[in-house]
Amino acid sequence: MSGPLVVLVGPMGVGKSTVGQLLAERLGTGYRDTDDDIVAARGRTIAEIFVDEGEPVFRALEKDAVRDALAGHTGVLALGGGAVLDPDTRALLRDRRVVYLSMDVEEAVKRTGLSAARPLLAVNPRKQWRALMDARRHLYEEVATVVVATDGRTPEDVTRAVLDALELKEA
Numbered sequence: 764m765s766g767p768l769v770v771l772v773g774p775m776g777v778g779k780s781t782v783g784q785l786l787a788e789r790l791g792t793g794y795r796d797t798d799d800d801i802v803a804a805r806g807r808t809i810a811e812i813f814v815d816e817g818e819p820v821f822r823a824l825e826k827d828a829v830r831d832a833l834a835g836h837t838g839v840l841a842l843g844g845g846a847v848l849d850p851d852t853r854a855l856l857r858d859r860r861v862v863y864l865s866m867d868v869e870e871a872v873k874r875t876g877l878s879a880a881r882p883l884l885a886v887n888p889r890k891q892w893r894a895l896m897d898a899r900r901h902l903y904e905e906v907a908t909v910v911v912a913t914d915g916r917t918p919e920d921v922t923r924a925v926l927d928a929l930e931l932k933e934a
């Protein structure tokens with residue numbers, strides 16, 4: 764199947780963008796991120812879209828962005844943390860090489876803090892994160908070819924673990 768060499772999924776702040784870019788370098792390929800595609804197409808930040816237009820509008824934009832990127836990108840693709848909520852998106856991920864980057868709640872708080880740039884974690888991040896993961900963990904697992912735990916690992920270590928888990932060779 765054509766499309767991305769590797770697709771990264773997982774919660775906010777797990778390192779999809781950081782690891783995705785490192786992975787793309789190691790594989791000698793391009794990196795793309797559906798959050799960036801949405802921001803570029805709209806000329807607004809994710810937080811602005813959530814606040815001014817609402818989450819349903821963001822999810823519709825995200826669904827289209829993911830479909831386009833899965834069809835048009837051949838390198839490493841990172842999806843937004845909530846992209847797997849959509850059943851059509853999950854169907855499009857079937858038979859692709861999908862990596863679920865995971866972490867526990869303490870690691871999540873360390874990485875995301877109270878950042879207002881992540882609107883879903885802006886208030887009481889620990890509780891919000893637990894609730895998001897209770898709703899989504901099984902969806903990440905459903906689409907994943909492999910799960911790579913990132914707790915206590917550097918981005919370089921995680922990148923190496925992804926290459927090993929997928930048995931991919933560096934370029």
Ligand SMILES: Nc1ncnc2c1ncn2[C@@H]1O[C@H](COP(=O)(O)OP(=O)(O)OP(=O)(O)O)[C@@H](O)[C@H]1O
Pocket residue numbers: 773774775776777778779780781782798843844874875881913916917918919921
């Ligand atoms: N393995 C790691 N160890 C420690 N810090 C990390 C690791 N990976 C990423 N980080 C840091 O955690 C923060 C979040 O990383 P990043 O933006 O790559 O996550 P993300 O999964 O793309 O998040 P989002 O879903 O919000 O786009 C950044 O400050 C990054 O430097």
Ligand SMILES: O=C(O)C1=C[C@@H](O)[C@@H](O)[C@H](O)C1
Pocket residue numbers: 774775798809842843844845846880881882883
């Ligand atoms: O987990 C989520 O629902 C989100 C994750 C981010 O990547 C962004 O797509 C946005 O902040 C929503």
Ligand SMILES: [Mg+2]
Pocket residue numbers: 779780781796798841
């Ligand atoms: Mg990101």
